[in-house]
Amino acid sequence: MQQTRLDNTFKHLGESDTKAFVAFVSAGDPDPVTSLKIMHGLPTAGADIIELGMPFTDPMADGPSIQASSQRALKAGMTLKGTLDMVRQFRTDNDETPIVLMGYYNPIYIYGVDAFIYDAKQAGVDGLIIVDLPPEEDEELCIPALNAGLNFIRLATPTTDDARLPEVLANTSGFVYYVSITGITGSASPKRNVVEEAVARVKRHTDLPVAVGFGIRTAEQAEAIASVADGAVVGSALVDVIAESLDSHGRSSPETVTETLKKAQELADGVKRA
Amino acid sequence: MISETELAMSKANSYTTGPDENGRFGIFGGRFVAETLMPLILDLEKAYGAARQDPAFLDQLQDLQTHYVGRPSPLYFAERLTEHYGGAKIYLKRDELNHTGSHKINNCLGQILLAKRMGKRRIIAETGAGQHGVAVATVAARFGLPCTVFMGATDIERQKPNVFRMKLLGAEIMPVTSGAGTLKDAMNEALRDWVTNVDSTFYIIGTVAGPHPYPAMVRDFQSIIGQETKHQMLEREGRLPDTLCACIGGGSNAMGLFYPFLDDESVDIIGVEAGGHGIDTPEHAASLAGGKPGVLHGNRTYLLQDDDGQITEGHSISAGLDYPGIGPEHAYLKDTGRVTYVSATDREALDAFQLCTKLEGIIPALEPSHALSHLGKIAPNLPSDHLLVMNMCGRGDKDVFSVAEHLNVDIG
Numbered sequence A: 001m002q003q004t005r006l007d008n009t010f011k012h013l014g015e016s017d018t019k020a021f022v023a024f025v026s027a028g029d030p031d032p033v034t035s036l037k038i039m040h041g042l043p044t045a046g047a048d049i050i051e052l053g054m055p056f057t058d059p060m061a062d063g064p065s066i067q068a069s070s071q072r073a074l075k076a077g078m079t080l081k082g083t084l085d086m087v088r089q090f091r092t093d094n095d096e097t098p099i100v101l102m103g104y105y106n107p108i109y110i111y112g113v114d115a116f117i118y119d120a121k122q123a124g125v126d127g128l129i130i131v132d133l134p135p136e137e138d139e140e141l142c143i144p145a146l147n148a149g150l151n152f153i154r155l156a157t158p159t160t161d162d163a164r165l166p167e168v169l170a171n172t173s174g175f176v177y178y179v180s181i182t183g184i185t186g187s188a189s190p191k192r193n194v195v196e197e198a199v200a201r202v203k204r205h206t207d208l209p210v211a212v213g214f215g216i217r218t219a220e221q222a223e224a225i226a227s228v229a230d231g232a233v234v235g236s237a238l239v240d241v242i243a244e245s246l247d248s249h250g251r252s253s254p255e256t257v258t259e260t261l262k263k264a265q266e267l268a269d270g271v272k273r274a
Numbered sequence B: 001m002i003s004e005t006e007l008a009m010s011k012a013n014s015y016t017t018g019p020d021e022n023g024r025f026g027i028f029g030g031r032f033v034a035e036t037l038m039p040l041i042l043d044l045e046k047a048y049g050a051a052r053q054d055p056a057f058l059d060q061l062q063d064l065q066t067h068y069v070g071r072p073s074p075l076y077f078a079e080r081l082t083e084h085y086g087g088a089k090i091y092l093k094r095d096e097l098n099h100t101g102s103h104k105i106n107n108c109l110g111q112i113l114l115a116k117r118m119g120k121r122r123i124i125a126e127t128g129a130g131q132h133g134v135a136v137a138t139v140a141a142r143f144g145l146p147c148t149v150f151m152g153a154t155d156i157e158r159q160k161p162n163v164f165r166m167k168l169l170g171a172e173i174m175p176v177t178s179g180a181g182t183l184k185d186a187m188n189e190a191l192r193d194w195v196t197n198v199d200s201t202f203y204i205i206g207t208v209a210g211p212h213p214y215p216a217m218v219r220d221f222q223s224i225i226g227q228e229t230k231h232q233m234l235e236r237e238g239r240l241p242d243t244l245c246a247c248i249g250g251g252s253n254a255m256g257l258f259y260p261f262l263d264d265e266s267v268d269i270i271g272v273e274a275g276g277h278g279i280d281t282p283e284h285a286a287s288l289a290g291g292k293p294g295v296l297h298g299n300r301t302y303l304l305q306d307d308d309g310q311i312t313e314g315h316s317i318s319a320g321l322d323y324p325g326i327g328p329e330h331a332y333l334k335d336t337g338r339v340t341y342v343s344a345t346d347r348e349a350l351d352a353f354q355l356c357t358k359l360e361g362i363i364p365a366l367e368p369s370h371a372l373s374h375l376g377k378i379a380p381n382l383p384s385d386h387l388l389v390m391n392m393c394g395r396g397d398k399d400v401f402s403v404a405e406h407l408n409v410d411i412g
């Protein structure tokens, strides 16, 4: 597979011994225009990688924050096609920041796997994280995506034991996303020493960078986790800021973009201290 | 067009070989779950594989089916319904007489024994009508395990008697407000709990859906319905039934009745989905009639969804049928043509509910009332020696309040 934006990003970060800040927002939250503004601002606020959620009605692995964010986006009319359009517009003036789409398989299955891979690649997507496609279902999307030059980033979890890790890592590329807790997004925050051990365990099986996510809410937590991994992923804490900034009708306010990017900047600063 | 499913069929020459080692029935089924759960469902598959071959496990299950549930349930000749329709000879498989009032207990006993075997310390479940929740709460009480039941807020409102029963049995009820607050949302929430409490918790899924091995496992535990029916019919009439009919939410009572007959070519098999306000409106829960294949809750199957692959809310008068999906084996049986799937509307189910109550002195649950209403469409045109079996999979005690409301009767 040729070098992707993800490979380049981790290479550059590695050379300067800095950690990656991976920022998650749902595409279209709270509305397509505001969401695109947030997306545009994230790299300047310090995000090295953007994880863009593909909204879905039934996000089984997500907690209340990301569920709500997904619902806001759907209510504002976001679709998978709309998500790809956002990526396309983002790419008109940013060709460096890697974009990873994160979500669930059904919208892609309905879009059509081949059409989706083609359109995603054209739009400037670099990788995919599909929560409900474990290695047992690699034929569905993972293999065709890899063949098309898209990274397929797998989640490794505390329940993925040493016997299973090689299978999980086999078709993983770009980076490994270590889910620091058994649970849904936005729940309890992980302990640094536990994460350190877990990352070391994953690294015994792979040379890929390992980013850690689920439950990181503050700059301090981001710093602590990033110090024992190659990157930290934050989602719920960011979309909570979006939620809090909305007016009484649930519409974006003048603070929505600024407050979200301010939070991103804080988290990025934390990661960069690591 | 020859589908993969048909190809698989022509090779296997049997409808009972599924699922394959990947949990597939043709293209349906599978294991579409988050990595956190994957090791658990592999464990479960192994544990179930061992248990089903273990005579001690099977003996204990059978003993409980006999003495705790009250099986075998009768196969009852419904003389007055038969007379009323003036055609086929109608039999009712009386699973509503089971302890707890529905077929759900058949499956719950199997799964709780498995949970014990696997050393699990806590039980979770989703429920729609509350029949599965009651059955889970019952076996959890019987085996002394704490139990949490996820139930949509809408369903809690329309199934109050069952909510109270579950509480009496010691279960904790977690109201689910996401989505429309019905069965689909309850299942999402149960899966979220399971991901969080992987070590301690056993998830008792209530129908033939979810990731492999659930669809096959639940079908196996429910197949006792069909096995008994076969035996009882041979004893009564000296031959197999001509037609089977069952209602379908996720499809477990139907799979249980159908499965032992799938390779009996002479037997016509009919599944009845919930037509809500009509399958030509958006307000129904007939995933086979109005949905298309997609992936939700761990398996590929027919789903009610929009053009963007977003799942739409089902609607049915019956909380137990109000689910936008259906078990993957039914999806396969539809595509192969082995089983015919039809639907009945809310109105038709309500009419059948009243008719059966008045003619047979049996108050059916709203779920099997859908299957009952289909009898009215086919029985009159069939000869009097045609043996028609309907699965009376639940009793209507839980529904009397909501039926009163639909009939505009105030019972306080």
Ligand SMILES: Cc1ncc(COP(=O)(O)O)c(C=O)c1O
Residues within 6 Å of the ligand: B102, B103, B128, B129, B130, B131, B132, B206, B207, B208, B247, B248, B249, B250, B251, B252, B253, B254, B319, B320, B321, B365, B367, B368, B393, B394, B395
């Ligand atoms: C009496 C009864 N029948 C049928 C169903 C639907 O489930 P299934 O299609 O799995 O049998 C339910 C579900 O709650 C039920 O309570």
